Amino acid sequence: MSSSPVIRVRNLHKHFGKLHVLRGIDFTVTRGEVLVMIGPSGSGKSTLLRCINFLEEYDQGEIWFGEELVGYRRNASGRLVRNRDSIVSRVRARMGMVFQSFNLFPHKTVLENVIEGPVNVKGQKRDAAIPLAKAMLDRVGLSDKFDAYPTQLSGGQQQRAAIARALAMRPEAMLFDEPTSSLDPELVGEVLEVMRGLAGDGMTMIVVTHEMGFAREAADRVMMIDHGMIVELGNPEQIFGAPAEGRTAEFLRRVRH
Amino acid sequence: MGYNWYFQVVWDYRAVFLRSAVVTGELTIGALAIGLFLGLTLGLCRSSRLGVVRWPAAFYIELFRSTPILVQLVWIYYALPILSGIQMGNVTSAAVGIGLHSAAYVAEIFRAGIKSIDRGQMDAAKSIGMRYSKAMRRIILPQAVRRMVPPFINEFATLIKLTTLGSVLAVNELLHESENLINNTYRPLEVYSALAVVFAVIIFPFIYLSQQLERYWGVRG
Numbered sequence: 001m002s003s004s005p006v007i008r009v010r011n012l013h014k015h016f017g018k019l020h021v022l023r024g025i026d027f028t029v030t031r032g033e034v035l036v037m038i039g040p041s042g043s044g045k046s047t048l049l050r051c052i053n054f055l056e057e058y059d060q061g062e063i064w065f066g067e068e069l070v071g072y073r074r075n076a077s078g079r080l081v082r083n084r085d086s087i088v089s090r091v092r093a094r095m096g097m098v099f100q101s102f103n104l105f106p107h108k109t110v111l112e113n114v115i116e117g118p119v120n121v122k123g124q125k126r127d128a129a130i131p132l133a134k135a136m137l138d139r140v141g142l143s144d145k146f147d148a149y150p151t152q153l154s155g156g157q158q159q160r161a162a163i164a165r166a167l168a169m170r171p172e173a174m175l176f177d178e179p180t181s182s183l184d185p186e187l188v189g190e191v192l193e194v195m196r197g198l199a200g201d202g203m204t205m206i207v208v209t210h211e212m213g214f215a216r217e218a219a220d221r222v223m224m225i226d227h228g229m230i231v232e233l234g235n236p237e238q239i240f241g242a243p244a245e246g247r248t249a250e251f252l253r254r255v256r257h
Numbered sequence: 258m259g260y261n262w263y264f265q266v267v268w269d270y271r272a273v274f275l276r277s278a279v280v281t282g283e284l285t286i287g288a289l290a291i292g293l294f295l296g297l298t299l300g301l302c303r304s305s306r307l308g309v310v311r312w313p314a315a316f317y318i319e320l321f322r323s324t325p326i327l328v329q330l331v332w333i334y335y336a337l338p339i340l341s342g343i344q345m346g347n348v349t350s351a352a353v354g355i356g357l358h359s360a361a362y363v364a365e366i367f368r369a370g371i372k373s374i375d376r377g378q379m380d381a382a383k384s385i386g387m388r389y390s391k392a393m394r395r396i397i398l399p400q401a402v403r404r405m406v407p408p409f410i411n412e413f414a415t416l417i418k419l420t421t422l423g424s425v426l427a428v429n430e431l432l433h434e435s436e437n438l439i440n441n442t443y444r445p446l447e448v449y450s451a452l453a454v455v456f457a458v459i460i461f462p463f464i465y466l467s468q469q470l471e472r473y474w475g476v477r478g
Contacts, residue, residue, distance in 0.1 A: 055380050085388050093386025103381035107399050117385035120395060162381075169385055 012061035039225035096166030104150040156187030277434035291356025296363025321361035351423035370401035410467040
């Protein structure tokens with residue numbers, strides 16, 4: 001396995017008003033790695049994920065995607081200055097994101113959702129984008145839903161379409177923000193299966209989830225976050241089998257019951 | 258009790274109604290064009306993150322919503338030429354005045370429509386690399402516009418009826434011509450009743466269209 005870093009987070013801090021939600025986060029994700037973030041709700045894991053593609057601004061520290069600093073640049077005096085929208089958008093286009101609430105575009109068909117990025121961000125010809133989009137939809141098992149509108153799909157189908165939409169941009173990494181949390185229990189499996197497939201194909205992934213089974217079998221490393229700090233970071237066998245920190249053990253005990 | 262209705266007078270003077278309905282139509286189209294264009298601009302500005310863009314828009318909207326349109330019209334027709342040297346005819350003044358007034362309300366409809374779209378839609382658009390302006394145009398506005406149709410038709414009906422204020426500037430629109438007609442015929446009840454019917458006939462198709470659109474979009478989600 002190569003170990004070239006894809007995402008590097010350095011001393012990351014973030015406030016919401018007076019609330020200090022991220023308090024000095026450091027980690028690196030290498031190419032092809034699957035990192036699963038766990039932790040109690042309100043611990044800051046979703047905020048951290050949203051900072052990585054700059055859906056949230058951060059106050060201090062650095063996030064590097066490949067060789068690019070996300071969201072900011074250094075001016076002549078070394079200060080961080082917010083980048084222009086066009087530059088921020090360019091780095092976002094290199095990462096895919098999947099949301100808890102799917103966020104498909106309801107006024108567009110499934111196929112239109114998937115070609116939206118390639119056509120309107122990358123400037124591909126519609127005719128060229130459609131075969132790729134269909135291939136992505138095949139991959140997530142939605143070959144028969146090209147012309148359906150999102151409201152006509154089940155939650156699991158919507159989430160799989162959303163994954164296809166992200167994949168159609170040919171991202172270098174995928175971010176999953178609690179992708180199964182708003183699904184009915186019987187639909188969780190089909191989404192996790194698609195994610196397992198992606199992981200198996202070597203996609204670099206960061207996944208925020210409460211699905212401990214998925215974390216145990218698909219993760220290369222598991223990160224436990226609480227109160228905006230990394231409690232511990234290790235391989236799944238260690239985190240689930242012999243957590244070094246009391247808070248991790250306590251959290252795992254609670255989610256298992 | 259013993260009033261003798263005489264609607265023949267309305268038929269006799271139908272040319273007056275037709276002629277003035279055209280003027281009302283012109284006022285409506287002019288005011289609507291200004292209201293829509295300026296309203297969209299103001300609505301977008303007021304939705305902006307930037308204070309320098311947001312504040313002037315908010316000031317305009319609240320100024321025009323909190324003062325009587327009659328005063329605004331009189332200002333534009335009588336005071337503006339004195340202050341700025343800009344002199345417009347009475348029809349143009351009325352159209353501009355009603356348009357500027359309407360823009361404030363249209364802006365609020367746009368802003369509410371934009372705000373009503375789930376924040377996740379902008380997140381999703383950004384996550385595939387879209388810039389703010391393109392996400393607005395391709396993702397947010399097309400959805401927002403659907404929700405804006407009912408309140409917008411409302412505003413449109415209000416705007417058509419506001420054109421009657423053109424009579425204050427002696428514009429020969431429906432109300433003004435009706436009043437002239439009453440002075441000649443002494444038949445206010447018949448003429449005013451006919452006036453109400455004319456407005457209803459103009460406005461109702463739009464209300465019907467709005468309901469059909471809502472039904473159509475309701476199906477497609």
